[in-house]
Amino acid sequence: xxxxxxxxxxxxxxxxxxxxxxxxxxxxxxxxxxxxxxxxxxxxxxxxxxxxxxxxxxxxxxxxxxxxxxxxxxxxxxxxxxxxxxxxxxxxxxxxxxxxxxxxxxxxxxxxxxxxxxxxxxxxxxxxxxxxxxxxxxxxxxxxxxxxxxxxxxxxxxxxxxxxxxxxxxxxxxxxxxxxxxxxxxxxxxxxxxxxxxxxxxxxxxxxxxxxxxxxxxxxxxxxxxxxxxxxxxxxxxx
Amino acid sequence: xxxxxxxxxxxxxxxxxxxxxxxxxxxxxxxxxxxxxxxxxxxxxxxxxxxxxxxxxxxxxxxxxxxxxxxxxxxxxxxxxxxxxxxxxxxxxxxxxxxxxxxxxxxxxxxxxxxxx
Numbered sequence: 001x002x003x004x005x006x007x008x009x010x011x012x013x014x015x016x017x018x019x020x021x022x023x024x025x026x027x028x029x030x031x032x033x034x035x036x037x038x039x040x041x042x043x044x045x046x047x048x049x050x051x052x053x054x055x056x057x058x059x060x061x062x063x064x065x066x067x068x069x070x071x072x073x074x075x076x077x078x079x080x081x082x083x084x085x086x087x088x089x090x091x092x093x094x095x096x097x098x099x100x101x102x103x104x105x106x107x108x109x110x111x112x113x114x115x116x117x118x119x120x121x122x123x124x125x126x127x128x129x130x131x132x133x134x135x136x137x138x139x140x141x142x143x144x145x146x147x148x149x150x151x152x153x154x155x156x157x158x159x160x161x162x163x164x165x166x167x168x169x170x171x172x173x174x175x176x177x178x179x180x181x182x183x184x185x186x187x188x189x190x191x192x193x194x195x196x197x198x199x200x201x202x203x204x205x206x207x208x209x210x211x212x213x214x215x216x217x218x219x220x221x222x223x224x225x226x227x228x229x230x231x232x233x234x235x236x237x238x239x
Numbered sequence: 240x241x242x243x244x245x246x247x248x249x250x251x252x253x254x255x256x257x258x259x260x261x262x263x264x265x266x267x268x269x270x271x272x273x274x275x276x277x278x279x280x281x282x283x284x285x286x287x288x289x290x291x292x293x294x295x296x297x298x299x300x301x302x303x304x305x306x307x308x309x310x311x312x313x314x315x316x317x318x319x320x321x322x323x324x325x326x327x328x329x330x331x332x333x334x335x336x337x338x339x340x341x342x343x344x345x346x347x348x349x350x351x352x353x354x355x356x
Contacts, residue, residue, distance in 0.1 A: 027302045046301050050308040057312065064313050071306035077296065078303045080247045082268035083254070084293035086275035087285055102348030110340030117332035125324035131317070135328060139336055142307065143266035157313065162329065164308045169333045171301075177334055183341040188348055192341030196333050203300035213297070219340075221269045228264030 013062055019070025026052040044172040046200060050164075082141075082199065085217035088206070092214035099187060106188070107219060110195035111226035114139035115234050130155055136235065138162040140227035141198040141220055148231050163198065170197025171204035186211040194219030243292040250275040 012018040030048035037043055057067055068075070089096070096103065118135040127135065133154030137145040142163045146156035174193040183189055186209050193201035194216030202220050206213030254271030257263065263270065279285060285293075311318070318325065 023302075023305050027305060046304055046308060049305050050311065053305065053309050054312045057309070064310060067309060068306060071309070074303055075306040079251050079268040079271070080244070081296040081300050081303055083247050083250045083271040083275050084296045086250075086272045086279060087290060087293040088297070089272070089276055090279040090285060093280070099348040102344055105347055106340050106344035109343045110336050113339040114332060114336040117335040118328060121328040121331045122324070125327045127321055127324045127328060131321060131325060135332075138329075139333075141266060141269065144264060147264065157310070158317065160307065161311050161314050161318070164304065164311065165329050166333050167304065168308070169329055170337060173330070173334060174337045177337055178341050181338060181342060183345045185345055185348065188341050188344035191344045192337045195340045196336035199300065200304050203304070206297055206300065217272070221265075221272060224265055224269050
């Protein structure tokens with residue numbers, strides 16, 4: 001019986017259906033738990049879903065590559081969704097224009113803070129050299145961060161992990177931190193979350209308001225550019 | 240629905256093409272976002288079906304990060320070995336970035352429609 005079950009699993013795992021269904025079921029269960037628990041910051045749905053899927057893959061001895069063959073159909077939609085961020089940005093454009101200088105100044109300050117704080121904290125806490133380079137661009141969206149890390153001798157796939165973890169941390173801890181600091185302006189909240197934690201943060205900001213989502217999406221795009229320009233300069237100056 | 244989805248994919252394709260051709264340090268979809276934004280600006284409004292398709296994608300944006308997130312399992316050994324220093328670095332730097340950006344924008348970006356606290 002056990003053997004038959006594992007045969008069936010191997011058969012199903014070879015088609016995209018299992019990975020897709022597992023991801024959707026886990027995500028909806030995670031969202032349900034998140035809402036039922038009163039939306040606590042640390043029970044972030046992305047975090048819960050990733051933990052559940054990793055647990056199933058490890059327990060069944062399924063490789064990430066096998067999972068991703070199916071899950072890539074969900075992954076693919078990230079591109080179109082990023083393009084679609086133009087829609088809230090367009091709807092909020094009047095507001096963005098009015099605060100163009102503030103956006104530019106905050107973004108630059110935030111982008112530099114992200115790079116310096118990751119390198120500084122990394123050095124203080126003694127992470128190893130390969131991890132350190134891979135940490136520097138982690139607030140930028142994944143493809144940009146991976147490209148930067150690769151150019152400086154880091155590990156792109158490790159950078160992708162840091163980017164995702166930074167996204168989850170920013171999305172879950174960002175809103176309570178901003179409330180604690182009395183930052184109540186939706187534009188400032190969105191900009192802060194998007195600068196620090198790219199698309200995952202933007203997904204969270206969109207749940208609060210279209211204003212926060214628009215500023216977060218804008219910050220994600222601008223910080224991709226700022227990080228690509230700033231990390232090599234900071235790295236050359238420091239090391 | 241199809242025209243809207245096609246328009247979004249065309250913007251992304253144009254973005255990927257520009258990224259590959261120019262070597263700009265931006266991913267194709269981010270350039271695609273800028274292109275769609277310019278098109279909307281020229282057009283002066285968001286077509287209804289584009290608003291619906293875009294809204295559906297963005298409403299589920301978190302889900303789309305799950306497949307990449309599961310990739311964490313491929314670096315389990317390093318993450319375990321360096322769990323504490325990496326965890327502390329990630330938490331501190333992320334909080335610092337959010338605090339700096341939010342506070343600067345809050346100070347400079349008063350757009351007038353905000354209740355002061």
